[in-house]
Amino acid sequence: MRRALIIGGTGLIGRATASRLIAAGWQVDLTGRDAARMPASLTAAGARFIAADRSDAGAVRAAAGDGADLIVDCLCYTAADAAVLLPLARASASTVMISASAVYVDAAGRHVNSDAPPDFGKPIREDQPTMAPAADGDYQSREGYGACKVAAEQVLLDSGAPVTVLRPGKVHGPWAARPREWVFVKRVLDRRPAVFLARRGADVAQTVAAANLAALIETAAVRPGRRILNSADPDAPSGLQIARTIAGLLHHSWDEVLLDETADPALGRHPWEARFPIVLDMTAALRLGYVPAGDYLTTVAAQVEWLTSAAAGLQGADALAWLSDGYFDPFLDYAREDNYLAELAG
Numbered sequence: 001m002r003r004a005l006i007i008g009g010t011g012l013i014g015r016a017t018a019s020r021l022i023a024a025g026w027q028v029d030l031t032g033r034d035a036a037r038m039p040a041s042l043t044a045a046g047a048r049f050i051a052a053d054r055s056d057a058g059a060v061r062a063a064a065g066d067g068a069d070l071i072v073d074c075l076c077y078t079a080a081d082a083a084v085l086l087p088l089a090r091a092s093a094s095t096v097m098i099s100a101s102a103v104y105v106d107a108a109g110r111h112v113n114s115d116a117p118p119d120f121g122k123p124i125r126e127d128q129p130t131m132a133p134a135a136d137g138d139y140q141s142r143e144g145y146g147a148c149k150v151a152a153e154q155v156l157l158d159s160g161a162p163v164t165v166l167r168p169g170k171v172h173g174p175w176a177a178r179p180r181e182w183v184f185v186k187r188v189l190d191r192r193p194a195v196f197l198a199r200r201g202a203d204v205a206q207t208v209a210a211a212n213l214a215a216l217i218e219t220a221a222v223r224p225g226r227r228i229l230n231s232a233d234p235d236a237p238s239g240l241q242i243a244r245t246i247a248g249l250l251h252h253s254w255d256e257v258l259l260d261e262t263a264d265p266a267l268g269r270h271p272w273e274a275r276f277p278i279v280l281d282m283t284a285a286l287r288l289g290y291v292p293a294g295d296y297l298t299t300v301a302a303q304v305e306w307l308t309s310a311a312a313g314l315q316g317a318d319a320l321a322w323l324s325d326g327y328f329d330p331f332l333d334y335a336r337e338d339n340y341l342a343e344l345a346g
């Protein structure tokens with residue numbers, strides 16, 4: 001039986017990947033710090049949890065043992081992380097490192113975390129320039145995230161080991177640490193009469209279902225190689241299309257308040273804001289034989305279902321941990337919206 005090890009495996013990407021690989025007949029081991037986060041459904045399907053902190057190189061090595069047919073690293077953020085992964089990658093048939101499309105820069109050097117928004121002008125291919133690598137940067141900062149990912153990518157790719165670097169867009173799926181779709185699900189649960197969208201909801205920031213990432217990981221596993229691949233949904237929905245998709249899935253109707261550039265910039269904000277479209281070109285993955293699990297509409301249903309059940313308290317308190325960090329507050333400023341509507345009416 002082929003064995004896969006998923007480092008940081010009990011989260012969004014790891015769960016989807018484990019489910020997919022188990023269905024395809026793999027033995028799957030998942031690492032994490034907290035055994036309580038191991039999904040019962042995966043344990044029941046034969047997956048094993050291994051406690052190993054990513055910062056403990058010995059524990060990560062022990063989890064890999066003599067190597068695996070596939071190693072997936074969901075926690076490789078820096079060159080130092082990559083250096084820990086490298087000997088495991090050399091001993092394994094195929095390794096997938098989860099990087100990010102945040103590494104790309106446009107002709108003016110702007111990236112998705114810049115103050116000035118990037119303008120790529122067309123779908124981004126893997127040969128698009130990236131940020132300069134930062135071997136010692138702060139990967140948790142806006143400037144450091146992409147630069148540290150590039151440094152990690154280079155350690156792995158320069159080694160010649162069979163490592164596939166994946167550069168996903170904005171990932172969606174059940175158990176997301178920051179489920180962006182909540183901004184629209186929450187509005188439906190609150191029976192809001194209107195959805196507000198800045199720039200008429202036309203912004204596009206590439207999405208990717210964890211299920212599509214998992215499909216690409218399986219493709220890379222059966223075709224080991226040293227390469228970089230984008231990971232994206234087959235479509236690239238706009239903010240307006242995402243709002244409509246979610247309202248449709250939840251059988252809700254609302255007025256769409258499509259704001260133009262003159263509107264209060266605090267109104268109509270959402271997590272897919274992008275002054276210029278950000279779309280990933282998937283030609284390279286498709287050439288390798290990747291078949292997506294589904295488009296945005298098909299795949300986002302799993303996350304919407306999970307969010308409604310978590311909000312109803314059916315998934316345990318852990319499922320809502322992300323609610324407390326304030327990230328969603330600027331997207332759900334109902335008082336400001338009500339004032340706008342009252343002024344309009346009055």
Ligand SMILES: NC(=O)c1ccc[n+]([C@@H]2O[C@H](COP(=O)([O-])OP(=O)(O)OC[C@H]3O[C@@H](n4cnc5c(N)ncnc54)[C@H](OP(=O)(O)O)[C@@H]3O)[C@@H](O)[C@H]2O)c1
Pocket residue numbers: 007008009010011012013014031032033034035037052053054055073074075076077098099100101168169170171172175176177
């Ligand atoms: N989400 C996105 O939109 C997005 C976009 C592009 C790229 N990415 C990349 O995707 C990766 C994150 O994957 P994900 O979204 O699946 O993450 P996730 O949902 O946050 O899951 C992370 C997993 O790693 C475990 N973990 C966290 N810290 C750990 C540590 N120090 N040692 C061992 N285990 C640890 C967590 O469990 P415990 O906490 O119990 O340990 C959990 O199982 C990152 O490399 C990120 O750069 C994400």
